[in-house]
Amino acid sequence: MQCALDNSGASGAGNPSTTMSSHILRVTADERHLKEFWTVPFSPARSETLSGFYASHLQQLAGGPFDNLSHQDKVDYLLLQSYLWRGTRREVLDAHRNNDAAPLLPFAPALVRICEMRQACHFEALEPRQIASVFDKATAGVTRTREQIETGKIQSMVPMAAMTKEAAYRALKNLKALQACLKEMHAFFHGYHPTFDWWVQAPYAALDKALDLLATTIATKLVGMQSPGGDEADEIVGEPIGRRGLLVELEAEMIPYAPEELLTIAREKYAWCEKEMQRAANELGYGSDWKAALRHVQNIYVDPGEQPRLVRSLVEGGIAYVKRHDLVTVPKVAEQSWRMFMMSPARQKANPFFLGGPSIIVSYPTGDMAHNDKMMSMRSNGPHLSKATAFHEMIPGHHLQMAAAESANPHRKLFETPFYVEGWAMYWELVFWERGDFFTSPEDRIGTLFWRMHRCARILFSLGFHLGELTPQQCVDLLVDKVGHQRATAEGEVRRSLNGDYGPLYQAGYYLGAMQLWALRSEVLARGRLSEKEFHDAVLEANNMPIELLRALLLDEPLTRNYESHWRFYNDE
Template sequence: MVTITFPRGVALWRSQVDAVRGRIERITEDLSDIKAFFPIRISSRRTQRLKQFLNTELESLREQPFDHYDQQGKVDYLLIKNYLERQLRELELDCKQNHKTAPLLPFADTLVNLCEDRAMVAPIEPKDAAQKLFESQGQITTVIENIKTGSKYLSMEKTVTFRASKTVDSLRDYLKEWYGFYKGYDPSFDWWVSHPYSVVDTNLQDASIAIREKLVGIDPDNDDAIVGDPIGQDGLINELHAEMIPYTPDEVIAIGEKEFEWCIKELKKASRSMGLQDDWKQALEQVKNDFVEPGKQTQLVRDLVQEAISFVEEHDLVTVPPTAKETWQMFMMSPERQKVNPFFLGGDCIIVSYPVDTMDHEAKLMSMRGNNIHFSRATVFHEMIPGHHLQMHMNARHKPYRRLFDTPFWIEGWSLYWEFILWDDERFQKTPQNRIGMLFWRLHRCARIIFSLKFHLGQMSPQECIDLLVDGVGHERATAEGEVRRSLKGDYSPLYQAGYMLGALQIYALKKEIVDTQYMAEKNFHDQFLKENRMPIELVRALMMDQPLSRDYKTSWRFYSD
C-alpha cells in the first residue's frame, strides 16, 4: 500500500477550497428547507427568518481567507456572496410590493399565523381558531363590499391589485392544507371550525374574483388576460447588478434596438435572394407557409436533431458525450400549454408544439405556420444539441453545486450563441429560407429585450408588447400572445427574456477574446464553458483568462460594441 502525503500548505489550501464548495451545498439545502417550512411569501415570519439566515451567512463569509483560495475557490466565493446579496435585495423588493397590496388584505396576517402555527405544530384551541376565522370572514366581506361599491381601492395600480388577487388565491390554498391537517383528527376542531372555515374559503374565492373583475379588469369568463408585475427602474438595476451586467436599463434597451436594426438589414438581404426585393415580411410569409403535414412534425424534429449532432461532431466544435446523444427524448405539448408556450421547449427532452385535432381551424394554421420547417430548424439546434440538452447533461456531471447560480444569461445565452455560430459558419448550409427562419428568432430575441424591460419600466403595456411581436417581428397574433403571457406572468425572472440576446452577445464577445486570438482552441473553449456550470458570464471570463479577483469584485466588462 502506497501512502501519498502532501505538503501542509497544499492540504490547507485544498481544505479551504472544499470548504467553499461545502458552504454552497449547505446553503442550498438550508435555504430550501427554510423556504419549504415558511412557504407563504407575504409572511413576516418568513421574511425575518430568511433575512437572519442570509445576513449570518454573509457575515461568516467575510471572515473567510479569500486571498488563499485558487481561482476556482475565489469564483465560488464571489458566486455565493452575490447570491446571498441578491436574495436579500429580492426580499426587500417583495416587502415593498406586498406593502402596496396590504389595503386589500387586512385578514392576511391572521390566516398566515394559523397556517404557520400548524407547521410548527403549536397547540391549537379550536374555539380560538374558529373566532379568528369568524373575524377574518368579516374583514373579507368588508373588502368585497368596498370593491363592489367602488368606494375604495380605485386608485390602486392594476398590477398591485393583480398581485393581491394571486396572494388571496395562495392563502386559500394554504388554509385548505391547514384545515385538512386537523379535520377528522380532533372532534372538537370539526365542531368549532368546519362552518367558519367553509365560509372563509368561499369568501376568499369571491374576493379574488372581485379583485380581478372590478380592479384588474379581467373578465371572469376569460382567464387568459395578461397583466404582469413590473419591478420598476430600481428593481431592474438590482437585477442587472446581480447578473454582473454593467449597463443601465436604458443602455440595455439601446443594445436590443441596435441588434434589431441589424436583423432587419439581414432580413432584407435574404428577401432579395428570394426575389422579393426588400419586402422581408412577404418573404417571411412564404417561409411560414412551408410546414409539414399533420403527423409529420416529429419526424422532422428527429431528423433536425441528428443533423445538429452530426455537424458539431464532424467539425469538432464541442464534445458530445455518447449518453447525451443517445438518450434524448421527445414529447408532444398539450393544447392548453401551447397557449403559454406556442413553440418548442427543450432541455432534458424536446417538447414539440404543433396543432391537434381539438383546435379550431384558425388555431391549427397559426400553430403550423409558427412551427414551420425553417423556424423549427433553428429551434431544434437551440433546444437540444449543442443547446440546452447538452447543457443539462453537462450541468449534472460537472460542478453540479453551481446549479444554484442559475442565470438566463448562461442558460439561454449559450443556446442563442450557437445560433450566432451557425449563422457565421459557411460550412453550415443555409438557404435564403433557412436564413429567414434564423433571423426571425434572432429578431424575436431583440424584441424580448425591448418589450420586457420597457414593460418593467412602465413604458409598454402587455398589449403593446404583443403588437411589437406581431408588427415588428412578424409573429402570428396567437403565438405573440403566448410569448408575452409566458414572459410577464411571473414564472420567469424580470431579466429572463433579455438574457437570451445579452448572454449570447457576452459569450460571442468572450469567444473573440479567447478563441479568435488563439488563446484557446474553439472546442476547448466550448467544453470548458459547459464544465464550469452556471454563473454570470463575466465570472466565466475571469476563470478562463485567469483574471485577478478581489473579495469585493465589481462588474466592469463592457462586452458590447457595434
C-alpha cells in the same frame, strides 16, 4: 416533520475552513428548507427569517479568508456573495410590494398566523374552537372588503398612489397563496381530530367561498381579468420593478451597462436582422418585404403525422453537425438519451412553439383543435423555423448543457442565470450562422432571423416594461410589428414574460448572454488560451455563473473580495 418555529434564519455559521463548494451546497439546502417551511410567501416572519439567513452568511463570508483561496474558490466566493446580496435586496422589494397589496387583505395576518402555527406543529395554539372563531371573523372581513371594492368605497380607504393594478395583482396572487395554505391546514386536521370538523368545517367552507368571491372581485374590478384564474382574453398585468430595480438585477448579473444602453444595443442588433431579412426576402422574390417572405416561410409545414419525424431529423442534424466539425464534446449518453413528447392542445394555445431541454416537446395540432389554433401551431413549427431551434433546445444547446451541469460543478446550480442558460443555447445560433454552411437556403435564414429578431424584441419589451416606458399592450404590438408574430402568439409571449414566473432580466438574457459568450470566445481564441472545442467544453464544465465571472475564470483574471463588474463585451463594429 418540521416542528420548530425559529426566526433566527441560518442553521449555523459553519467552519470557515470548509471549501466554498460545500458552503454553497449548505446554503442551497438550508434556503430550500426555509422556503419549504415558511409556505406563506408574503409572511413578514418568512421575510425576516430569509433576510436573517442571507445576512448571517454574508457575515460569515466577510469574516473568512479570500486571498489564499484557489481561483475556483474565489469565483465561488463571489458567486455566493452576489447571490446573498440579491436575495437580501429581493426581500426588501417583495416587502414593499406586499405592503402595497396589504390594504386589500386586511383580514390576512390572523389567517397567516394560524397557517404558520400549523406548519410549526404548535398544536396548543390550534384549538378547533378558536380556529373557528378566527375563520368566522376573517369571513366577515373578507366580505366587507369585497363590498368596499364593488361599491368603490375602497378608493377612499386606500391611498390612491397604492391603488394600482400592480398592487391589486400582487394582492390577488397573495390571496390565492393564502387559500392554498389554508386548504393544506384543513386537510391536515380533517378527519383526524375528533372535534375539528365539528367546529371548523362550516366556518372554513364559508371562508373559502368568501375568498373565492373576493378573488373574483379583485381580478375583475381592479386587475382587469375576466376570472381569477385568467385566460387569453384577460388584460395582461405585470409588476414592473423600475429603473432602480433593473440596476440591482444588472449588478447581480455583472452587466456593467445601464438599461438604456442595452436598449440601444438591441435596436442596433434588430437593424442588422432587418437588413438580413430583406436580403433573404429579395432572394425569394419579395423585394424588401421581409414580412411577406416570412409569411411564405411560415406557410411551409409538414402534413399531419409527420412532425415527429421532422423534429427527429433536425435534432439528429444538429448533433451530426457539431460532431462532424468537432465543435464540442458530445457524451454518448447525452446523444442517446434524449426523448420526445407531444405538446397538449391546451398548452399550444399559450405556447405554440416546441420546447426542449431534458426532452423535446413537439408542437403540432390535433384533429379536434379549432382551425385557427391548428394554423397557428403549424405556422409556428415548420421546418425552416424549427431548424433554427431544434439544436438550440437539444444538442449542442440545452440538452447537452443540462447533461454537463449534472456532473460538472453541480453546486453552481444555485447561481442559475438566463445569461448562461439561455445565452449558451442562443450562442450556438450565432455560431451556426457565422459558419455559413448550416442555414444555406433563404428560407432557413429567414427562419433563424425570425428568432433573432424575437430575442431583440424580448430585450426591448421586457426592459421597456420594467422601465415604465411600455404597457403590456404596447409590448404585444411590438412583437407583432417588429417580429411578425401572430397577435395570439405575441399575447401569450408577453403574458408569460410579465406574470411573475420569469425574472425581470430573463427575456433579455437570451441575446445578451449569447453576445457575451461570443465576445468571450473571440477573446479566448485570440489569446490562444484554448481551441474552439476546448472553449466550449470549458464553458460547460464551469456551469452556471454570470459570464463576466466565467471570463475571469477562463482567462485567470485577478479577483478581489469586492470585485465589481467592468467588462464591456459589446462591440458595435
